[in-house]
Amino acid sequence: MVTALRPKPGPVRSYRFPQFTDEKLASGIRLVTAPVEKLPVVTVLVVVDAGSANDPPGKEGVAALTAATLLEGTSRLSGSELAETFERLGTSVDSGADWDSAFAKITMLSERLDDAVSLLGQVLSEPSFPDREVERLKAERLAEILQLETEPRGLADEKFSEFLYAAESRYSKPDEGSAESVSALSRADVEQFYRARYRTESTTVIIAGDVSLENVRALVEKAFSGWVSGATLDQQLTATARTSLKSVHIIDKQNAPQSELRVGHVGLPRKNPDFFPTLVMNAVLGGLFGSRINLNLREARGYTYGASSYYDWRRGPGPFVVSTAVQSEVTAPALREIFLELERMRRDLISEDELSLARDYLDGVFPIRYETTAAIASALASLVIYGLPADYYDTYRNRVRSVSVEDVLQAARAHLHPSELQTVVVGDAKVIRDSLAKLQIGDVKVHEA
Amino acid sequence: MRIPVETFHLDNGLFVTLSEDHTAPIAAVNLWYHVGSANEKTGRTGFAHLFEHMLFQGSAHVGSNEHFELIQRAGGTLNGSTWLERTNYFETVPSNELALALWLEADRMGELLPAMTQEKLDTQRDVVKNERRWAVDNQPYGTMLEKMQELVFPPSHPFQHSLIGSMEDLSAASLDDIAQFFATYYTPDNAVLSIAGDFDSKEALALIREYFGPIPKGKGKPPLPPMSLPPVFGSRKREVVYDNVSLPRLFLAFRSPIFGSDEYYAASVTAALLGMRKGSRLQRALVRERQIAADAGAFTFDLAKGSDILVVDVTARPETPVAQLEEEVEREIDLLCREGASGEEVQRAIALIETDLVASLQSAGERADRLSMFATYFGNPELINQQVDSYRRVTAERVNELVSERFSEANRASLIYVPREGVESESMLAAAAGAS
Numbered sequence: 001m002v003t004a005l006r007p008k009p010g011p012v013r014s015y016r017f018p019q020f021t022d023e024k025l026a027s028g029i030r031l032v033t034a035p036v037e038k039l040p041v042v043t044v045l046v047v048v049d050a051g052s053a054n055d056p057p058g059k060e061g062v063a064a065l066t067a068a069t070l071l072e073g074t075s076r077l078s079g080s081e082l083a084e085t086f087e088r089l090g091t092s093v094d095s096g097a098d099w100d101s102a103f104a105k106i107t108m109l110s111e112r113l114d115d116a117v118s119l120l121g122q123v124l125s126e127p128s129f130p131d132r133e134v135e136r137l138k139a140e141r142l143a144e145i146l147q148l149e150t151e152p153r154g155l156a157d158e159k160f161s162e163f164l165y166a167a168e169s170r171y172s173k174p175d176e177g178s179a180e181s182v183s184a185l186s187r188a189d190v191e192q193f194y195r196a197r198y199r200t201e202s203t204t205v206i207i208a209g210d211v212s213l214e215n216v217r218a219l220v221e222k223a224f225s226g227w228v229s230g231a232t233l234d235q236q237l238t239a240t241a242r243t244s245l246k247s248v249h250i251i252d253k254q255n256a257p258q259s260e261l262r263v264g265h266v267g268l269p270r271k272n273p274d275f276f277p278t279l280v281m282n283a284v285l286g287g288l289f290g291s292r293i294n295l296n297l298r299e300a301r302g303y304t305y306g307a308s309s310y311y312d313w314r315r316g317p318g319p320f321v322v323s324t325a326v327q328s329e330v331t332a333p334a335l336r337e338i339f340l341e342l343e344r345m346r347r348d349l350i351s352e353d354e355l356s357l358a359r360d361y362l363d364g365v366f367p368i369r370y371e372t373t374a375a376i377a378s379a380l381a382s383l384v385i386y387g388l389p390a391d392y393y394d395t396y397r398n399r400v401r402s403v404s405v406e407d408v409l410q411a412a413r414a415h416l417h418p419s420e421l422q423t424v425v426v427g428d429a430k431v432i433r434d435s436l437a438k439l440q441i442g443d444v445k446v447h448e449a
Numbered sequence: 450m451r452i453p454v455e456t457f458h459l460d461n462g463l464f465v466t467l468s469e470d471h472t473a474p475i476a477a478v479n480l481w482y483h484v485g486s487a488n489e490k491t492g493r494t495g496f497a498h499l500f501e502h503m504l505f506q507g508s509a510h511v512g513s514n515e516h517f518e519l520i521q522r523a524g525g526t527l528n529g530s531t532w533l534e535r536t537n538y539f540e541t542v543p544s545n546e547l548a549l550a551l552w553l554e555a556d557r558m559g560e561l562l563p564a565m566t567q568e569k570l571d572t573q574r575d576v577v578k579n580e581r582r583w584a585v586d587n588q589p590y591g592t593m594l595e596k597m598q599e600l601v602f603p604p605s606h607p608f609q610h611s612l613i614g615s616m617e618d619l620s621a622a623s624l625d626d627i628a629q630f631f632a633t634y635y636t637p638d639n640a641v642l643s644i645a646g647d648f649d650s651k652e653a654l655a656l657i658r659e660y661f662g663p664i665p666k667g668k669g670k671p672p673l674p675p676m677s678l679p680p681v682f683g684s685r686k687r688e689v690v691y692d693n694v695s696l697p698r699l700f701l702a703f704r705s706p707i708f709g710s711d712e713y714y715a716a717s718v719t720a721a722l723l724g725m726r727k728g729s730r731l732q733r734a735l736v737r738e739r740q741i742a743a744d745a746g747a748f749t750f751d752l753a754k755g756s757d758i759l760v761v762d763v764t765a766r767p768e769t770p771v772a773q774l775e776e777e778v779e780r781e782i783d784l785l786c787r788e789g790a791s792g793e794e795v796q797r798a799i800a801l802i803e804t805d806l807v808a809s810l811q812s813a814g815e816r817a818d819r820l821s822m823f824a825t826y827f828g829n830p831e832l833i834n835q836q837v838d839s840y841r842r843v844t845a846e847r848v849n850e851l852v853s854e855r856f857s858e859a860n861r862a863s864l865i866y867v868p869r870e871g872v873e874s875e876s877m878l879a880a881a882a883g884a885s
Contacts, residue, residue: 001663002559004510007548007656009523013474013647038472040450041808071727080737083727088793090800092726107808136740139766143743146695146767150589150868257582290518299514302575305583325583327575357522364524364543367473372811 015367017393018376021213025221028200028229032380033216034208036373042209043107043373044117046124047381050102050197052175053316054235060170061177062185062193063097065137069190070095070104072133074126079133082123089116093123099175099314100385102198107374110210114219121223124203127194134187145179149449152260152325152426155251159447160262160424163249164319166240171316200229204384209373239316241266246421246442251449252429259331259427263338264321265420270313270386277411278311280403283358285309285345285412286322290357292341293322301337303330315386320415328428332435335423339441342421345412349405362400450807450837452816454830455650457657461666462638465657466820466830468645470813476646478550479539479817480558481825483641484634486614487533487607487673487754495577495614496622498531500630502573504538505529509560513569516553523549526814533598533608534753535825541814544647548656554642555660558635565627574619581613589694590866600688601702601758601862607673608755636667641824645816676755680704681860688862691869696743697765699774700864701782703855705759708751709827711839715851718843720747720759721798722790723781728797731763734781741769741777753826759855771867779861786856789849799840806836 020034052063071093072079086092091108104124108116148154158174165172173181205220268278279287286293286309297307307324322342326334370376383392421441425432429446437444457465486497507513520527525542540550585591595611602609642661644653681704706712724731724747731745745763752758761782765774809815816833823832 002509002555002660003552006510007552009543009549010545010547012543012545015474038470039807039811041804041811080728080733083733084797087726087728087797087801090804092728092801108804109807136737139740140736140743143696143764143767147589148695150693150695152587256587258579258587260587288521290514290521295514298576299572302572303579305576305580325579325587327579327582357518361521361524364522364546365526366524367543368475368524368526368541371473371475371813372808374808 017370017379018208020380022390025217027221027225027227029220029224030204030384031217031220032204032206032384033211033213034376034380035211035213036209036376038210040110040210041107041373042110042113042207042211043105043377044120045103045105045206045377045381046120047204047206047384048102048198049202049232050097050193051100052097053099053170053237053314054197055170055177058181059185059189059193060173060181061141062189063102064176065134065141065182065185066190066193067095067097067102067104068137069129069134070123070127072137073128073130074122075128076122076126079130082119085119086116091116093120097175099318101381103381105374105377113211117219118223124198125224125227129187129190129194131187134190138182138185141176141182142179145182152253152256152258155449156260156262156424156426159249159251159426160264160321160422161319163242163247163424164264164266164422166238166242169238169240171239171318172242195228197232198228199232200224200227202232206377206380206384208376208380237316239266241420244420246419248423248425248436248442248444250429250433250436250444250446251424251426252446253426253449254428254430256328256426256428258325259328259425259432260325261331261335261338262321262323262424263335263421264319265417265422266317267311267320268415269315269317274411274415276399277403277407278415280355280358280362280400281345281408281411281415282309282311283362284350284354284408285341288358288361292345293338296337296341297324297326297334303327303334328431331425331427331432332439335436335441336439339418339421342416342418346416346418349409352405355403355405355408359400359403363397366397451834452810454820454833456824456830457654459637459658459662461662461664462636463661464641464824465654466641466643466824467650467653468643468816468820469648469650470645470816471647474544474647475541475813476544476547476550476644476648477539477541477813477817478547478554479643479645479814479821480537480554481641481821482536482635483534483639483825484536484670485532485534486610486612488634488670489610492618493622493626494610494618495612496618496626496630497536498613499573499577499619499622500627501529501531501536502577503565503570503627504557504561506569506573507564508557509563510556511553511564513564516557519549519553525550531612533612537818537821539814539818547644547648547653551656552660555664558637558640558661559664561631561635562628565624567624570622570624570627574622577613578616578619581616585613589692590698592690592692593700593864596688596690597700597702597758597760597864600686600864601682601704603678605674606678606755607676608752633667633670637661637664638666639670641821643817643820643824643830645820646813678704678756680854681857682862683859685858686862687865689865689867691867694866694868696767697769697771697774697868698866699763699778701761701778702862702864703759703860705749705757705855706851707755707757708749708753709832712851713757714839715843715847716757716759716855717749718795718798718802718840719790719848719851720749721802722794722848723747723761723785725798725801730785730794731761731778731781735763735777739777741766741773771865775863775865782856786852789852790845792845795843795845795848799843802840803837
């Protein structure tokens with residue numbers, strides 16, 4: 001017999017997020033370094049204020065294409081020579097653009113740091129953007145867009161953004177661009193975007209792992225020298241909703257065995273003062289396995305393999321979204337439960353038990369999030385991208401712990417908007433259409449996939 | 450770099466591996482049961498995985514879903530997964546909560562059955578059917594794993610049938626099946642328990658003895674049918690799947706040396722030099738130079754018994770006809786057979802693999818999982834410290850030996866996905882051309 005006596009936790013052992021230095025180098029580049037002694041591994045993450053939100057109208061996708069084409073050649077090396085040189089050092093560059101920044105990231109054994117950083121400096125400061133490779137990467141992006149037509153999860157995400165945001169908002173279109181916008185991009189667009197936004201003042205080099213501070217400083221000064229200085233201008237972002245009325249969009253997939261569901265509205269910018277209460281509120285609603293939405297749809301009803309909700313935190317107001325995939329036949333009852341859960345969140349105080357689950361999880365899991373150099377570098381990047389204070393990670397756990405059930409109710413009332421919910425369903429219209437119309441969660445429109 | 454490893458055996462047969470690391474207050478608990486879909490009976494495909502779901506539905510002293518709740522409340526992460534040869538369960542927790550994770554694992558190893566009900570089974574059956582719809586039926590190329598198993602393993606071989614299972618077999622699973630499977634396979638002598646991270650070995654071992662010690666040893670499990678297979682298929686295999694996909698995609702499989710063998714490391718390096726990252730042969734030739742592919746990769750299944758499978762995976766560009774995709778991929782394989790790999794490309798592959806290995810060992814959960822894996826398959830968790838050396842010993846000569854033994858025409862199996870709509874319009878065009 002296994003003992004029935006549940007073990008009690010031992011005394012909490014202290015943990016502190018890795019200490020880091022943050023400095024401006026003579027070149028104008030910002031350098032953030034977190035020496036971590038554990039395994040002989042280092043991650044270097046370069047963050048440039050050149051994310052997709054900065055794509056000029058009609059040029060959607062240029063930020064992503066620029067970040068990808070950085071790796072396709074420099075004034076000294078061709079794209080395939082670059083790839084091979086990095087790879088012989090046991091690393092390869094992962095580059096791309098998020099909404100709020102462009103990035104280039106490498107993880108390598110620390111003994112190979114010097115050579116890899118010097119090569120990475122070359123990639124960022126002397127890209128040659130060969131025409132052939134620009135065209136190839138465009139064609140690969142177009143192939144990816146074509147793949148989405150048969151990939152219900154990606155398609156649902158994309159259509160949700162499209163129906164959520166006003167057409168003039170950058171957020172209404174895919175971050176890597178649409179077929180139309182990508183087809184129209186040229187090498188000149190890439191070069192122009194690079195010149196406008198890739199400046200020393202808009203660039204931060206983040207290094208986490210088995211390094212010494214002195215070595216790193218000299219290394220970065222040397223590798224990222226001879227680059228254009230000067231700051232970049234911020235682009236105004238509009239992120240208004242397409243409509244304030246509830247509506248339902250069915251993307252018709254005949255014979256689909258499941259409906260991919262996305263339900264939500266325009267959320268909050270990352271720097272909103274209600275970030276912590278909203279984070280805890282969402283954990284109770286749909287952010288954990290034991291959250292209301294997952295326990296209801298999966299564990300009580302068996303409608304789905306999983307259901308969750310999240311705020312997509314960006315500089316601008318990204319979406320709040322409930323996301324799940326349910327068996328086609330139960331699409332309407334599943335949506336009804338989702339709407340009821342949102343209403344319930346705004347109506348009543350959550351229990352102390354629910355609060356402590358969310359709060360203790362977010363507090364306790366904190367050290368587990370930063371086990372790897374890549375995770376530490378990425379956490380430091382958030383400080384840079386969102387302009388968070390240097391003590392953000394040192395105060396995070398206390399701020400989570402200070403959220404009360406009243407704060408959660410207030411956050412739910414302020415930041416959940418059931419009357420504005422947009423619903424996107426990728427599924428079989430003939431099976432679900434009538435039942436969705438009866439739910440009265442907005443006018444139902446059916447679209448071709 | 451060396452990961453410390455200690456091993457212990459309890460009297461009931463439980464194999465324990467411990468690896469201390471005090472750099473952060475985190476401990477990872479990891480249990481491998483040496484049972485997977487290969488052990489399923491006829492008519493019960495998908496059962497090992499359905500059973501994994503049931504292990505989160507409570508046990509004698511733990512309520513339904515309480516396992517998840519208690520671990521998350523403690524600030525931990527957790528999950529389980531099922532593979533052909535094993536099922537694993539794992540928690541990473543703040544190190545002061547190690548006892549909780551161990552107790553929860555012991556309670557469900559010792560006394561799962563009192564908590565099992567028909568209602569829970571019915572709900573989890575629905576959840577798993579929805580997992581199948583989500584990951585397999587409603588996902589482009591989602592049937593790859595089960596179609597590949599069917600193609601490359603002979604009928605009645607334990608690796609031949611679907612891991613997630615058929616809807617019919619899932620419907621047929623009963624509480625009796627649960628009781629029998631539990632008694633047969635979920636026993637301490639069929640399991641490895643590993644802990645990695647911030648703990649004291651003596652204290653941890655005392656807890657393990659207290660919680661797991663009273664669990665009785667199993668009565669042994671039925672042997673698997675003969676697993677071993679000839680090194681090559683013997684003839685070409687080819688299957689075309691017309692499916693709801695946008696782009697043609699070819700999975701070209703080779704029978705390859707079992708995981709952990711010396712030859713396995715040569716095969717793993719071969720997969721990397723063919724398809725790992727942009728400098729690999731297939732990416733360079735097909736994606737960058739000839740531009741007929743949107744993406745290319747290669748991987749091994751890492752099966753430790755019978756035969757492993759090495760798979761080359763290439764997705765066509767929209768304008769590339771299926772026949773050209775097949776032809777050009779095979780031409781690259783033929784080229785490798787004819788001219789062999791160079792020392793430089795072998796070094797590139799090894800360097801990339803080594804970085805990935807070392808970087809992954811930063812996570813306590815990953816360390817514990819590998820310890821369990823090496824202990825389960827080979828009875829030797831110390832192998833975690835020999836992996837890098839095993840890779841470094843691979844030379845171009847050994848790669849080329851592997852290639853000449855395993856990459857012949859008689860050892861190729863192609864699984865090709867073709868867009869259904871494209872086929873319809875192509876055949877309509879053909880019909881129109883025929884009529885004129």
